[in-house]
Amino acid sequence: MSRKIAGPEIERMIQFLAKLPGLGPRSARRAALHLIKQKDQLFVPLTAALEEALHKVVICTNCGNVDTVDPCTVCTDLRRDRTVICVVEEVGDLWALERASAISGQYHVVGGTLSALDGIGPDDLNIASLVERAAGDEVAEVLLALNATVDGQTTAHYITDRLAGCSVRVSRLAHGVPVGGELDYLDDGTLAAAVKARRPF
C-alpha cells in the first residue's frame, strides 16, 4: 500500500476522480491539485455544477435521452419531424448525431445491444417501448443508427423483425468511406462496402 499523502477527504476525491473515463490515478491527482489551485475559478463552480446537474438530470421516459426535463427537449420540439424515429444504442450516440445536426426527427435510445455473452436479452433494452412508438399513426420510418459492430447489427436485425407488424419503413445508416478519410488507412470491410454501394458521380 502506498503512503497516504493528503487528508482522507482529498484521497477520496482523487479516488473518485480516477474513476472518470479518460482519467487514471496519476491524472486524477493532477486534476485534484489543479482544482485546489484554481479554487475559485474551477473547484467551486465545478462542484456547484455537478451538484446542480445531479439533482436535475432525468431520463426521458419517451425516448431514453438524458435531459433536465421529461419529456426531453428533443421530444417536445415541435419543429422536429415526427415521422422519423432514429434508434441509437446510447445517449452519447444521440449527442453525436445532434452535434452533426444529422437528424431532424425523433430518437429512441435502446440502451445497449443484445449480447449473449454478457447475458443481455431483448427485455434488458428499451425495445418494447420502441415498437409501441413505431406503431403510432405519425411514424413512417425507423432509422437504425446502431454501431456497425457484430452486436449492433444483431440488434438491428432483431429490431427489424420486431417492427415487422408496424407499417413503418426500416432503414439503416450507409456504410462507406468516412468523409475526409484516406483509402489507404481504411479496413477491407469498409472498402468492400463502399465499392458495393457505389453511387453515380
Place this chain on the structure above:
Amino acid sequence: MSRKIAGPEIERMIQFLAKLPGLGPRSARRAALHLIKQKDQLFVPLTAALEEALHKVVICTNCGNVDTVDPCTVCTDLRRDRTVICVVEEVGDLWALERASAISGQYHVVGGTLSALDGIGPDDLNIASLVERAAGDEVAEVLLALNATVDGQTTAHYITDRLAGCSVRVSRLAHGVPVGGELDYLDDGTLAAAVKARRPF
C-alpha cells in the same frame, strides 16, 4: 455555435469538466454521460467527495503543502527528520517524493519558479518563509528538489544565494540515468551529466 444538446445544467457540468487537465470537450461529454449512467456508484459519491474536500482543503502555512489540517500531517509528524528541508516547486512534486518514500525530512513548497518572461519574481514565491525556516536551530540541510529545467535551476541558484546567511548545507538532487532507463533513449545532457558524476562500482 453548436446546437445545445442537453439542459443548461448538464452543459455547464460538461463545460467545467472539460477544464480538468487530461479532459477535453469530447472526453468531458463522455465523463458526464458516465456519471449520469453510474449515478449511485459514481455521480453521487464524487459530488459528495468534491463538496467535502472543497470545504476541508487548506494550504499548510508552514510548508505550503495541501492537506485538510494546518499545519499539515507532514509538518506535525514527529517521526520525520526535522534537520532536512526538501524544497519543491509544486505540491505535485511533494506528492511524487512522498509516493516514492524518498524523503524522510520536511518540505517547503515555493509555488513555482522565477521567470522573467512570466514576470514571476522572488516576492511571488514562498522564498522568504523558507529562509526564515532555514535560519531555525534544528535545520542542518536544505535539499533543492526543483525541476531540472532552466527556470528550476535559476530558482535553485537564487535560493542558494539567499540561504548564504544561514548555517545550512545546501544540496540538490543527483542528475543521471533514470533507474530502468535505456541509454539509447536518453538526451545528450543527461548522458553527459551521468558520465561526469560516475561512481565506483
